[in-house]
Amino acid sequence: MKYDWEESKSRNAKAFIVFIGVVLVIVLLWASGLIRWEDSPKERVDLDDEVIHRADGDIVVPAAEWKALKDEVGQLRQELEQLKSKRNEAVADKKQTVAKANTATTHPDASKSSKDFDSNALTLANYNHDWVQSDATVALKNNTDYVITQVTGRMIYYDMSGNMLDYQDFTKNVIIESGMVKSFSLKGYGHDDNYAYYKSRIVPGSPDRKYKVEFELKSYKTK
Known part of the structure; x- marks a missing residue:
């Protein structure tokens, strides 16, 4: 029995030494990068x-x-x-x-015949020009439901027989409330020749120096 145990112990020792050697070889190969474990x-x-x-x-x-x-x-x-x-x-x-x-x-201008344009939106309410005054006083009435802020028009001058003498185009920034009349100044016709509006004061001794007027509305602005 003693002999068999000694022999077995010797075999185990040899096997352990071989195992250690294999492990060392594997470690050396892994450390050198020759082998690696993949995921x-x-x-x-x-x-x-x-x-x-x-x-x-x-x-x-x-x-x-x-x-x-x-x-x-x-x-x-x-x-x-x-x-x-x-x-x-x-x-x-x-x-x-x-x-x-x-x-x-x-x-827009009345000459363009726009459907939105009302030629009677503003009408001449009064006109005054004495022979001693260079400017005439023009009064326009607002016949719209809006407040008018600007008016462009034409004043046409005639003699007492209805013959046209001259005309004057103008644009005025003037505030005219709905249904109201507003006056402003405009150059009178023929002041240097002593002309006057026929309903105003006429120059003495020259009854022919008078004229009539007609107002034409061209365009206007409201707010």
Whole structure:
């Protein structure tokens, strides 16, 4: 029995020495890079699911952060497009409002035969021009439902036989409330020749130095 135990002990010692030698060889080969352990396919799939490798370097970005960054950029683009759309709508609305305002407040020249133009919107209520005055006093009546802020018209001068003597075009910035009469000054006809409006004071000794007037409305503005 004693002999068998000694023999068994010797075999175990040899086996242990061989095992140690194999382990040392494997360690040396691994340390030198000749052998390495690869991740299992399952582990590589998990790694690919978690990270994104860039080909231009060794940078590794977590997939969750990359996705969050892409979502944030997409959100910023969407907000930018919304801002552009609102700005374009605001500009279009402003242009439309200005166009409507101009259409509503500017009444075109009567010579264009516009359907929106009312030639009787303003009429001559009174006219006065004494022979000693260089300016005549013109009074116009607002026959519209709006406040008139500007008037463009023509004064035509006739002798007492109805023959035309001259005319004068003018534009006046004048506020005339609806249904009201407003006066303003305008150069009188023939002052240097002592002319006067036939209903005003006539120069003594020259009864022929008088004239009549006719008012024509060209355009007007309201507010």
